[in-house]
Amino acid sequence: xxxxxxxxTRRQLLAMIGTSAGSAAMYQAMTSMGFAATSDYTGxxxxxAGARNGESVVILGAGLAxxxxxxxxxxxxxxxxxxxxxxxxxxxxxxxxxxxRFTELGGxxxxxxxxxxxxxxxxxxxxxHHYAVFDYCRKLGVALEPFIMKNEKAYLxxxxxxxxxxxxxxxxxxxxxxxxxxxxxxSVRQGALDETVTREDQERLLEGLRGWGVLDxxxxxxxxxxxGEVRGWDVLPGGGLMxxxxxxxxxxxxxxxxxxxxxxxFTFNHYxxxxxxxxxxxxxxxxGDAFTRECxxxxxxxxxxxxxxxxxxxxxxxxxxxxxxxxxxxETADWCICTIPLSVLAQMDIDVSDAKKKAIAAVPYASAFxxxxxxxxxxxxxxxxxxxxxxxxxxxxxxxxYPSHDLFDKGPGVLQAAxxxxxxxxxxxxxxxxxxxxxxxxxxxxxxxxxxxxxDAEYMSGTSCAWHRVPWTLGCYGQWTEELRAEHYETLCExxxxxxxxxxxxxxxxxxxxxxxxxxxxxxxxLDRRVNA
Amino acid sequence: MKxxxxxxxxxxxxxxxxxxxDARPFDAPVDSPPDLPTAPAGPSPVEGAEEVLQMFxxxxxxxxxxGGAALYDTSCRxxxxxxxxxxxxxxxxxxxxxxxxxxxxxxxVTVLLTGYHGMPRFGDQMDDEQIAAVSNYVRxxxxxxxxxxxxxxxxxxxxxxxxxxxx
Ligand SMILES: Cc1cc2nc3c(=O)[nH]c(=O)nc-3n(C[C@H](O)[C@H](O)[C@H](O)COP(=O)(O)OP(=O)(O)OC[C@H]3O[C@@H](n4cnc5c(N)ncnc54)[C@H](O)[C@@H]3O)c2cc1C
Numbered sequence: 154x155x156x157x158x159x160x161x162t163r164r165q166l167l168a169m170i171g172t173s174a175g176s177a178a179m180y181q182a183m184t185s186m187g188f189a190a191t192s193d194y195t196g197x198x199x200x201x202a203g204a205r206n207g208e209s210v211v212i213l214g215a216g217l218a219x220x221x222x223x224x225x226x227x228x229x230x231x232x233x234x235x236x237x238x239x240x241x242x243x244x245x246x247x248x249x250x251x252x253x254r255f256t257e258l259g260g261x262x263x264x265x266x267x268x269x270x271x272x273x274x275x276x277x278x279x280x281x282h283h284y285a286v287f288d289y290c291r292k293l294g295v296a297l298e299p300f301i302m303k304n305e306k307a308y309l310x311x312x313x314x315x316x317x318x319x320x321x322x323x324x325x326x327x328x329x330x331x332x333x334x335x336x337x338x339x340s341v342r343q344g345a346l347d348e349t350v351t352r353e354d355q356e357r358l359l360e361g362l363r364g365w366g367v368l369d370x371x372x373x374x375x376x377x378x379x380x381g382e383v384r385g386w387d388v389l390p391g392g393g394l395m396x397x398x399x400x401x402x403x404x405x406x407x408x409x410x411x412x413x414x415x416x417x418x419f420t421f422n423h424y425x426x427x428x429x430x431x432x433x434x435x436x437x438x439x440x441g442d443a444f445t446r447e448c449x450x451x452x453x454x455x456x457x458x459x460x461x462x463x464x465x466x467x468x469x470x471x472x473x474x475x476x477x478x479x480x481x482x483x484e485t486a487d488w489c490i491c492t493i494p495l496s497v498l499a500q501m502d503i504d505v506s507d508a509k510k511k512a513i514a515a516v517p518y519a520s521a522f523x524x525x526x527x528x529x530x531x532x533x534x535x536x537x538x539x540x541x542x543x544x545x546x547x548x549x550x551x552x553x554x555y556p557s558h559d560l561f562d563k564g565p566g567v568l569q570a571a572x573x574x575x576x577x578x579x580x581x582x583x584x585x586x587x588x589x590x591x592x593x594x595x596x597x598x599x600x601x602x603x604x605x606x607x608x609d610a611e612y613m614s615g616t617s618c619a620w621h622r623v624p625w626t627l628g629c630y631g632q633w634t635e636e637l638r639a640e641h642y643e644t645l646c647e648x649x650x651x652x653x654x655x656x657x658x659x660x661x662x663x664x665x666x667x668x669x670x671x672x673x674x675x676x677x678x679x680l681d682r683r684v685n686a
Numbered sequence: 687m688k689x690x691x692x693x694x695x696x697x698x699x700x701x702x703x704x705x706x707x708d709a710r711p712f713d714a715p716v717d718s719p720p721d722l723p724t725a726p727a728g729p730s731p732v733e734g735a736e737e738v739l740q741m742f743x744x745x746x747x748x749x750x751x752x753g754g755a756a757l758y759d760t761s762c763r764x765x766x767x768x769x770x771x772x773x774x775x776x777x778x779x780x781x782x783x784x785x786x787x788x789x790x791x792x793x794x795v796t797v798l799l800t801g802y803h804g805m806p807r808f809g810d811q812m813d814d815e816q817i818a819a820v821s822n823y824v825r826x827x828x829x830x831x832x833x834x835x836x837x838x839x840x841x842x843x844x845x846x847x848x849x850x851x852x853x
Binding site: 497500 | 730731732733734735738739741742743745746747748749759760761762763764765767768773774775776777778779801803804805806807810811
């Protein structure tokens, strides 16, 4: 394993994006910077020749990758069996609701006593170009609703700027656009760009900047009624004899630049964050539930795979029934699709080439955590008119996400009060994973009250997920680097005798469900071809 | 306005909301630049907050803790647990208490610097002194008594060698 100390420029750039724009921004950057190949998903699952001789396939893991493969291969006539460690299907596609309990690694019990709402501990939003996810939602009858990613009224918060007062996203964005327009206009008018921009283009540019940045006749970005229409008002236009409207005042340029809040806007530029995004009604777990419903008769739950053996004529999977003692049971099949996360698979006895074993062992698993808190009322809506969206902060909670569902309800509401993944390279993700469940809630409350002081009076209960303590993933997702991918990715995905891997780790969309599904679709296409070769 | 609000955050915020609502029913009160208090005055009602917050590094990109125990508790503990006992699920996290692999002081340093299997590396987040401190902690805590001491020079020597501990 080679880990060069001086990183190539692309990696540095990614790290920068990570620190300033957050983890999710990183995923997208990784995709757009060429870690990704274009998917050739056509809107339909690949046509499979099918199991002409009644071939059988054993699938390891009932996450979205495993169940996509199971669903499609059964349709193509294969004899399918799925072995799953947990007593539920869906894998990381999961929702925690009131009444749920689970034991994390280390033995602590995570409880959830929410009266309303839920926590999606892993996946929570779906960008529209994740076509395969949407196609399966359609096919399996999973109802979707909008997920509000960007809300101009939500906050950007730097605890060391503006006395710790959060700033509205819309204000930061309008002001930065205004000031950069003003500065560019100034450069043009001072002739600084005479060598690079023609006279005619300069005129067009100035005209455009005036509108785009909302500049006055002297190309200055200043408070005006016109700006009020764009940036908002101190006193909103009213009716009858209500007070006269009063436009809001821009934040001064220097403190705005110094605050660094501008950098946080980048997260909204990412393709994966473009509106409209969606979420399943009732929680992301509904997708996993739907797949599980379709494939229920194929799945053997509570089955911990411990060894994958292959020979010329077939595969024997050794597993333990988690409720049935230490006896090792066996499942044989002609072929095997293994979707077990690499973090677990790296420790397992599996008959594949040395190169593939190296690939399996090469990928570190990123840390991630979420904390959700329930409050007696939706104060973010009632007091601050923040209806959906996400606030970003430099505190270790990194972000506070406001629910996009049950909007304007009177009763209690649940905030996703802390979330980050190590993709953003902030060490606090480790710390949140190192805390016990109650301590995570304490941290989320203590940091969060600095942005929303209403926390103190309205708090009811909390829950969390520390992904390094999840017994069946040992982390959040496979954290590929450019170097690792160049060295191992193809080997990892290739069919090895009668065994092939699939899952988000076998995709160019790490940490997105689309990656898990596209990986499964591509894998079954290649396997079916091999079977019928 | 700002000072008063800082003193009585919630009450005033809510009061402010009610007034605005009476006067102008369609006015969103925070449409103006928010004057929200950020560090509510008075003691935090969140019990145990002080100790928990001390667990966090002061910087996101570099651990600021220096002692081995503190570094362990803010990072390694996530997987290897409070008593170095590790954990067993679908896969396992190795126990560090009574783990003969720690006999070689270079082994743990290399694992920390480069990562191993699913374990991410910590070489970017900890400097040589910190890697040495946490290594020494792990080799002497929970009844461990592996001979020899890791020095920052040892770490510096291994750093950048680019050799994984792995197979
Ligand atoms: C914090 C976080 C945020 C995310 N955000 C998003 C998002 O917003 N949108 C999005 O689309 N995606 C998101 N993702 C990514 C998404 O969750 C994954 O890409 C996807 O769910 C992975 O599916 P999979 O089938 O590859 O793996 P999994 O769902 O992990 O399935 C693997 C299965 O294997 C089982 N297993 C493990 N070991 C064994 C064993 N020994 N024997 C038998 N079975 C075993 C596990 O129990 C599990 O069910 C996020 C993930 C995380 C963690």
